[in-house]
């Protein structure tokens with residue numbers, strides 16, 4: 098196999114890895130799951146899981162990738178030859194595939210909204226009209242499939258061009274602007290009449306709302322937003338030169354992620370309460386609330402258009418990483434094969450995603466366990482596959498990699514305190530596996 102291409106700069110890697118992490122998870126999924134789980138307590142649990150499980154796991158994936166400098170399957174084979182551990186990589190590829198199949202549905206919704214804003218269809222509507230317009234758009238099978246297809250084509254085109262040229266360049270441009278627009282949005286939302294109730298909802302934990310299900314969802318959400326458990330971060334860090342500090346990268350990505358989750362919460366919930374909407378509206382929440390907030394700003398629709406463009410970009414950089422992990426394994430560094438596989442896998446993902454898209458229209462009444470196809474897919478990926486992948490990665494790093502070699506890998510680029518390293522190791526070896534198993538067993542009622 099050819100040696101992996103390397104990122105042309107450290108910033109390129111950080112931006113691409115942060116681009117993978119920051120996406121629909123923080124901006125779309127967090128508000129709706131928090132809204133369904135009572136707000137503050139969920140937020141607190143999410144932060145705790147992110148700090149004590151998500152971040153250590155992110156660092157674990159980075160260590161695997163940079164130690165081996167190989168893709169998501171070859172990495173495990175290199176470190177633990179003649180074992181079955183490379184199945185962790187295969188599981189990650191399957192998870193990524195399924196994830197992108199419904200992630201692209203929401204990506205498509207952004208494309209559809211963007212089109213509506215650009216063509217002026219949202220000017221001068223009232224807040225209930227926004228919900229109606231949105232509802233009728235996503236329930237239309239032709240439109241919703243078309244926009245999902247557009248989202249997938251954009252993803253395929255970038256991944257087909259290859260890591261450095263495609264992902265890195267695209268990642269360098271828009272993130273800071275997204276942050277700025279978000280801050281503007283938060284300022285508008287928290288100064289609305291009646292905003293306080295939303296702020297309290299997000300920041301004041303009410304533990305009476307916490308069930309074992311809430312705990313599982315908070316854990317799944319922390320893995321989801323950091324992109325850990327699927328070996329995507331193994332793949333990305335395999336392109337990183339040895340001179341860079343992995344802990345520093347992990348902290349900056351984790352920090353940005355928590356910050357954007359906080360911004361999303363502070364933008365959405367004050368507006369939800371100020372406008373008398375329901376926090377538990379589910380996956381459509383963000384799309385119903387956002388235009389309402391923007392309509393309260395001067396030049397609101399201009400800002401809304403800009404926001405959607407950046408939001409689309411954030412979703413795409415995450416989507417790139419999901420497709421990239423699969424394509425990098427299948428193409429093994431060959432540019433022609435990369436192109437071919439990007440198209441084949443990308444289109445297959447679109448096809449598998451169609452029932453998820455239609456869950457908001459034609460298939461809305463077909464449910465299993467009281468959930469639509471879309472909701473079941475989301476649930477299985479976020480709350481089953483992510484935790485299992487994360488569990489296996491923690492076990493792999495803590496048991497199959499040499500502790501001294503890990504310390505050395507994490508000390509490149511800046512010295513790492515031994516105590517901090519030991520704490521990380523204990524978290525991976527004992528705390529993460531135990532906690533993940535307990536939370537999962539608790540939900541199925543075994544304990």
Ligand code: PFF
Pocket residue numbers: 117118119120121122123193196321322323324325327329415416418419
């Ligand atoms: N972290 C991404 C988000 O929050 O939108 C989702 C994601 C991307 C998860 C890539 C996993 C992954 F491998």
